[in-house]
Structures are given as C-alpha cells and as structure tokens.
Amino acid sequence: MWNPKDGFSNEQKRENARTIKAELEALRAVIPGIISLEVLIDTLPTGDCDIVLNSLFASEEALAAYQVHPEHVRVSQYVSTVLQNRTCADYLER
Numbered sequence: 606m607w608n609p610k611d612g613f614s615n616e617q618k619r620e621n622a623r624t625i626k627a628e629l630e631a632l633r634a635v636i637p638g639i640i641s642l643e644v645l646i647d648t649l650p651t652g653d654c655d656i657v658l659n660s661l662f663a664s665e666e667a668l669a670a671y672q673v674h675p676e677h678v679r680v681s682q683y684v685s686t687v688l689q690n691r692t693c694a695d696y697l698e699r
Contacts (some may be wrong), residue, residue, distance in 0.1 A: 638667025
C-alpha cells in the first residue's frame with residue numbers, strides 16, 4: 606500500500622494511480638508464478654493508504670522471482686518517483 610508523494614495536483618495523482626494500476630496489472634501476463642494481481646485505486650477516505658496492491662503468487666520462489674524480474678523493477682522505479690509510505694505484508698496461506 607502507498608500514498609502519493611506531495612507536490613502533485615489531484616489530477617496528477619489520479620493519472621499516476623491509473624498508470625501504476627495499468628503497469629502493475631500488466632505484469633500478470635509477463636511474469637510467471639503470478640496467480641492474481643490487482644491494484645485498487647478507488648479507496649475510501651477513511652483508510653490510511655490511497656493505492657493498494659493485492660497479489661497472490663504460486664510460491665515464495667515465484668514471489669522472489671517477481672521481485673527481481675526486470676519488468677517489475679522497471680515499474681517499481683516509476684512507482685518510487687510518485688508514491689511514498691510503502692506498507693507491505695507478505696504471508697503464506699495455510
């Protein structure tokens with residue numbers, strides 16, 4: 606989960622969120638081991654974060670491969686220029 610960095614207009618924040626959603630969700634077709642990947646950008650104002658990435662991987666190894674995959678790295682570099690306050694929880698379903 607993230608929040609937009611300061612210094613962007615509301616319209617720029619919305620456009621950045623749409624770009625992030627499209628770029629991250631496109632990774633499903635490129636990176637093996639992704640079972641599902643969804644980016645939520647229409648969060649409620651009662652929450653603490655504006656953008657949520659919810660993803661499910663076939664295994665811990667698939668998650669590790671995703672994290673270093675060149676396309677994910679490329680998208681992550683863009684994300685880091687427009688978002689801040691990343692919060693992450695990786696877990697295993699049992």
